[in-house]
Amino acid sequence: MRFAWDLLSPLQWAALLAVPPAIVLLYFLKLRREPLEVPSTFLWTRTVEDLHVNSIWQRLRKNLLLFLQLLLLLLAILACLNPSWRGTRLEDDRVIFLVDNSASMSATDVKPSRLEDAKRQVSALIDEMKSGDNGMIIAFSDSDGARTVQSYTSNKRLLKRKLETIKPTHRKTDLKKALRFAAGLANPGRNAYDETDAAAADAMPAALFIFSDGRVSRSPEFSMGNLKPTYIPIGTATPKNVSIVAFQSAKNPEKPGQLEAFVGLRNFGIEPAQVELSLYLDDKMIDAESLSIEGDSQAGAEFALENVETGVLRIEIDSPDDLAVDNKAYAVLDTTQRARMLIVTKGNLFLESAFTTDRIKKYADVKITTPEHLATEEYKKDAADGTYDLVIFDQCAPATSVLMPIANTVFFGTIPPGDAWQADETIEGPRVIDSEPSHPLMQFVNMGNVLIGEAIPLKPPKAAITLLDTDLGAMMAIATRDSVQDLVIGFGLIGRGEDGSEYFNTTWVRNDPSYPVFIQNVLSHLGGVSDESSQMIHQPGQLVQLRLDTSSKKLRLKTPDGSELEAGRGRTGAFAFTANNDIGIYELVDPAQADTTHRVAINLFDEVESNIAPVSELQIDEHVKVAATTRGVERTRREAWKVLVGLALVVLVIEWYIYNRRVYL
């Protein structure tokens, strides 16, 4: 702590320093004794003779009031000099602490961990709060992991107690929801479209302190409004971390009975790293490998496993680094999930061939039938039971909306029955003008050069998402129907002439690479197909859905931390659960099938989260960045004059007391 003084001029100093001696002089000079006649000074003389000493010190010792007056003067002089020191103080009376407890905050480059360091800094800031200041604590990881740990309170002890309840997670980082929580009072909600709408409450500006390493999955695209953000980076500038970014297994097509396990590694440090890998099958080590990875680069490893059909594979990096959570990965070998699909068509080579490849056959059961099948009892039952994961209607549709299957559907060249979907008259030659590339179905699908013959412009339901737009109307859209989705494409892949001959209705199926990509997207997104190339990566905090061949409505879920929950079957027929905070193997136990266990691997596999070097700027939205600060609070000049004046008042009271009580040392 460095003190600063408002220095005086030499003349002022001389005047000030002359005051204490003047007081001493006056005190002794002005000392008048009241004369009092007594019968005899005989006894008094005897009494005082021991005390009567000529030394100045003894005289001064009797003059407690003098000392107190000098002390009072000294305190007054000090207060006038206005001493101060460089300290820290929270300037705002409302403070919000955002504490990142995602996977990267478990890094140990700061001891004992980044999260503990963040909590320590928050605790120090809580101590800086003035009486009457209000503080709020929000812990955040991914969008589901954001929670208000403690709402606004001026109780520092309560804030600190709640701060300690923040535990680390293995989740990714998403700042948006946490910022929404924080903005609750600072930016009271109002309708941006209605100018007459007034804010529900007065805006309460608040200082926002974000304790994080800044490794967010995506920019929150958030308007701070009345929030004054301060980003405090947690962690060292050059941490060491080698993480497992991919781990999957596949059957070796060339060698039947052999399984191959692939591990992808990434060294996020700047120094080369020597990595020791260990592979476990059902907790038994079966293989190991050592490899070195250059700084900020990737590497991979392969393991060949003979005669392994089922089990849980676990790969571990034995070499310690600053983040341990991404040093492990899991893979389940006995994936039993197979998709069930129904294709209803009069005959469509492009459709049939796309859905009946050998690759798809490995992971899906595909049935092809004719539109007449839609009138059969078998179809009605399957539709009502949700037997299928995906039903494709090629230029046909069920008669009524009641006959729509409880499954995802794709309609080519026709719309679903019912009132939800509408279509205009058939048109010819619509030109593609826009698409929705951010939708999973349109990922890597570019239809800008696709020509379309006959088509029906779509009028999808209100909440539908238009995936393909032409100059004559929407040509592809997807909408939710209850718990399933309907994808409607306004044109068929082939046309039929009056004589029954077939012709291309679109160039999309002719040598356009986006068509098979689109089909793959349909299979993954709507069909629930997963194979070694499209194995679903389940990460902590995400919703996991499994289609299992069982009549049970509920399964027992065992999580890696040992807790047991329930996973129920949803309306889509799939069992769903939300992976909690931990990576590892989640087990679904089916009591109806002699406790058969279905296992799901949850892994981090997030390069953003594993890249644990703190960022220097936190991107809030496209234009707003918050630079990192080294300290959580502003350095400010803490003045001490109030303390000195308070002390002077105390001395004055003591002096009054002594004067009245005639108490001396």
Add this chain to the structure above:
Amino acid sequence: MPPNTETSNLLSPELLAQLERLELVTRKIFRGRMKGERKSRRRGQSVEFADFRNYVAGDDLRFIDWNMYARLDKLFLKVFLEEEDLHFHALIDTSSSMEFGDPTKLHYAKQLAASLGFIGLCRGDRVKIDTIDQPLARPSPSLRGRANLWRMMQQLDEIASGDNTPLEEGIKNFCLRNSGKGILILVTDLMDKTGYEAGLRYLLAQDLDVYVIHVLSAAEIDPDLKGDLKLVDCEDGDVAEITVSKPLLNRYQRTLAAFLEGAREFCTRRGIHYLMANTDIPVDQLVSSYLRKRGLVR
């Protein structure tokens, strides 16, 4: 002469009634000049048998114990105790320091002297009132009998402080003026810077039954002083500058206690009766209680 109005200030009627029932007592039986109510060792004529002695020619035949003659066939004479009078002296310190207190120590001393003197007059004792500042050449009158009460009171009224004669000198002059034996009560505050020891030794030489009544006012015993004071001695003008504080007052108490204890010890060792009297103690209580316990009155 009618009693002076001052009499009522010193002796109230209630006190007089109380004192009438008392008499002065001394451990020592002294020879008095005149016949009084005291029993003396001297053999004389009284009703109190003392001893036998052989008859010699010329003795009064009325005092022959005929029973003894019948038994022993020898003549013995009865000897009786002579009743003599007691000399009571009151020596009052009239220094300026005796004017302090409420009532003043001097007034208190006068009251005490008047009370004891009254007792003596009632019993036919010889009473003499002296003061420390009394010149050697001016002896006090000896008073006997109740009829001389007014004269005693008048003498007491005329006593005033002022002449600060040292205690030793005053006692010495008293001893020179009064060669006789008897009871002496010295009423003083002993606040003599030259000391009291020499003066009291003079009294020892006189072979008096000495009672030292050490009179102090309440203000001297527990002074209620505050602040920074310049204490001025009323007798010699000596100045003592003090700053009153609790430690100082505590130390004063210790000094006073030591002084009192010193005087008590000095007197006790030398056979002098010592009594410390606070002017807050009523005189009748002092006489009837404290002095009775000391054996001065009964």
